[in-house]
Amino acid sequence: MILVKLGGSVITDKGKLRSFRKLTCERLAKELWRARDSLTIVHGAGSFGHIRAKEHGLHKGFKRKSQLGHVAAVQRDVRELNLKVLEALIDSGIRAVSIPPAAAATFRGGAVASFNPDAFRNMTQLGLSPVSFGDVVPDEAMGFSICSGDLMMEALAKEFEPELVVFCADVDGVFDRDPKRARSARLIPDFGRPSLKLLGRSDAQHADVTGSIRGKLERMLAIAQHCEKCMIVNGNVPGRLERAISGKEVISTVVLPG
Amino acid sequence: MILVKLGGSVITDKGKLRSFRKLTCERLAKELWRARDSLTIVHGAGSFGHIRAKEHGLHKGFKRKSQLGHVAAVQRDVRELNLKVLEALIDSGIRAVSIPPAAAATFRGGAVASFNPDAFRNMTQLGLSPVSFGDVVPDEAMGFSICSGDLMMEALAKEFEPELVVFCADVDGVFDRDPKRARSARLIPDFGRPSLKLLGRSDAQHADVTGSIRGKLERMLAIAQHCEKCMIVNGNVPGRLERAISGKEVISTVVLPG
Numbered sequence: 001m002i003l004v005k006l007g008g009s010v011i012t013d014k015g016k017l018r019s020f021r022k023l024t025c026e027r028l029a030k031e032l033w034r035a036r037d038s039l040t041i042v043h044g045a046g047s048f049g050h051i052r053a054k055e056h057g058l059h060k061g062f063k064r065k066s067q068l069g070h071v072a073a074v075q076r077d078v079r080e081l082n083l084k085v086l087e088a089l090i091d092s093g094i095r096a097v098s099i100p101p102a103a104a105a106t107f108r109g110g111a112v113a114s115f116n117p118d119a120f121r122n123m124t125q126l127g128l129s130p131v132s133f134g135d136v137v138p139d140e141a142m143g144f145s146i147c148s149g150d151l152m153m154e155a156l157a158k159e160f161e162p163e164l165v166v167f168c169a170d171v172d173g174v175f176d177r178d179p180k181r182a183r184s185a186r187l188i189p190d191f192g193r194p195s196l197k198l199l200g201r202s203d204a205q206h207a208d209v210t211g212s213i214r215g216k217l218e219r220m221l222a223i224a225q226h227c228e229k230c231m232i233v234n235g236n237v238p239g240r241l242e243r244a245i246s247g248k249e250v251i252s253t254v255v256l257p258g
Numbered sequence: 259m260i261l262v263k264l265g266g267s268v269i270t271d272k273g274k275l276r277s278f279r280k281l282t283c284e285r286l287a288k289e290l291w292r293a294r295d296s297l298t299i300v301h302g303a304g305s306f307g308h309i310r311a312k313e314h315g316l317h318k319g320f321k322r323k324s325q326l327g328h329v330a331a332v333q334r335d336v337r338e339l340n341l342k343v344l345e346a347l348i349d350s351g352i353r354a355v356s357i358p359p360a361a362a363a364t365f366r367g368g369a370v371a372s373f374n375p376d377a378f379r380n381m382t383q384l385g386l387s388p389v390s391f392g393d394v395v396p397d398e399a400m401g402f403s404i405c406s407g408d409l410m411m412e413a414l415a416k417e418f419e420p421e422l423v424v425f426c427a428d429v430d431g432v433f434d435r436d437p438k439r440a441r442s443a444r445l446i447p448d449f450g451r452p453s454l455k456l457l458g459r460s461d462a463q464h465a466d467v468t469g470s471i472r473g474k475l476e477r478m479l480a481i482a483q484h485c486e487k488c489m490i491v492n493g494n495v496p497g498r499l500e501r502a503i504s505g506k507e508v509i510s511t512v513v514l515p516g
Contacts, residue, residue: 065385068385069348071355071384072348072352072355073348075344075356076344076345076356079344086334087334095330098334098358099360103361106376119396123396126329128330138380
């Protein structure tokens with residue numbers, strides 16, 4: 001199995017509420033189709049989730065009744081994005097079927113409490129490609145919480161031990177500084193636990209509702225323990241995703257288990 | 259709990275592929291909102307599901323690889339309809355959240371093999387209104403099969419024993435003959451198991467991929483055993499649904515347990 005994350009910052013414009021990057025998503029879908037048939041895909045919520053979720057503190061769980069309308073609205077928005085992604089995938093020839101996180105997992109305190117892989121396994125065995133996503137989910141301790149796409153990636157990697165995990169980001173990989181701010185930032189081609197120290201402090205703390213960049217990297221380090229190869233590629237550069245899942249040389253960061 | 263089925267023949271034009279009856283659905287959403295807050299809703303797939311499912315024999319389960327693209331396409335279409343229904347409900351003030359059948363149940367031979375009510379219970383306890391729907395689902399015996407909205411209604415009724423179950427149809431209730439063909443058809447105000455014999459043979463056999471009308475009525479008779487009151491109302495007549503869930507007198511068929 002190849003497990004691919006389509007980052008929310010790649011398939012949406014993260015600064016603009018509910019703006020889908022259709023052409024990018026369609027290109028990535030074609031790259032996925034050309035490279036390989038047996039895929040499990042997870043996508044982030046991007047601007048269909050984070051903006052409203054942050055505005056109403058949904059990542060902090062249930063605090064007041066007035067949040068509930070926003071829980072419903074964010075869930076709806078995220079499903080709209082999921083439908084757009086499904087459409088792009090199906091149009092490119094991938095037999096994509098949606099599996100929301102709450103269809104396979106229960107959550108407690110923002111973490112996965114239990115994970116039932118049957119839906120993913122059944123779909124994959126039939127020859128279908130499951131597609132999951134970041135979502136607002138019921139939470140046994142918090143009422144509701146956010147399940148990030150990365151959290152689903154970790155649950156799937158643990159369960160299925162894929163040969164390859166690819167994170168599609170809006171940068172070439174992990175840099176020693178924020179590449180969008182510092183021209184001198186250098187790509188780290190092999191990222192292990194010790195590399196966490198190389199990261200500038202401030203750069204590790206840009207937060208969205210699913211946590212800091214440091215938190216994301218810690219999760220990738222954990223995921224790398226459950227697959228043969230884990231890498232980050234730039235989904236905005238045509239061909240990178242396709243090269244990565246075809247096993248060809250490509251500009252990327254390989255995440256080392258640690 | 260009040261459990262409401264929005265029939266696929268009411269919220270879609272069943273003869274025309276993927277045609278949503280937006281105004282009707284918006285009106286029904288307003289009726290639901292005005293009448294009561296604590297709701298669980300199931301909708302049929304209508305022309306977003308049946309037409310393609312029938313064309314490619316999806317109700318018969320996995321027969322050949324070429325069906326799989328259609329499984330993905332029908333799933334996608336049904337999610338598009340679900341999103342439209344969610345939108346109408348949320349716009350009317352109902353805090354609706356989607357729960358696909360495969361998120362709560364497993365299936366074997368076209369029947370429910372196991373049902374986990376947690377997602378529905380958690381959402382309801384928070385004050386959200388779960389919305390499920392008819393769908394193509396993984397099936398342990400058939401590869402995939404169709405879970406009708408009515409099958410979900412039965413699973414939910416068994417589990418939660420609602421005080422009221424309302425089926426929103428495109429006719430006033432159950433008639434002794436097909437009311438769309440025979441002007442002399444008479445409404446059966448109280449329908450019990452013995453009433454099955456009153457139905458004209460031919461009228462009980464118009465089939466879609468979820469079975470004959472007789473099959474649907476048998477399911478309603480089963481559902482009536484798990485609730486205080488089970489009724490069928492005409493969703494095309496403004497106010498009927500609202501009157502039904504407000505406990506007011508309304509033209510309908512009451513389905514008796516049996």
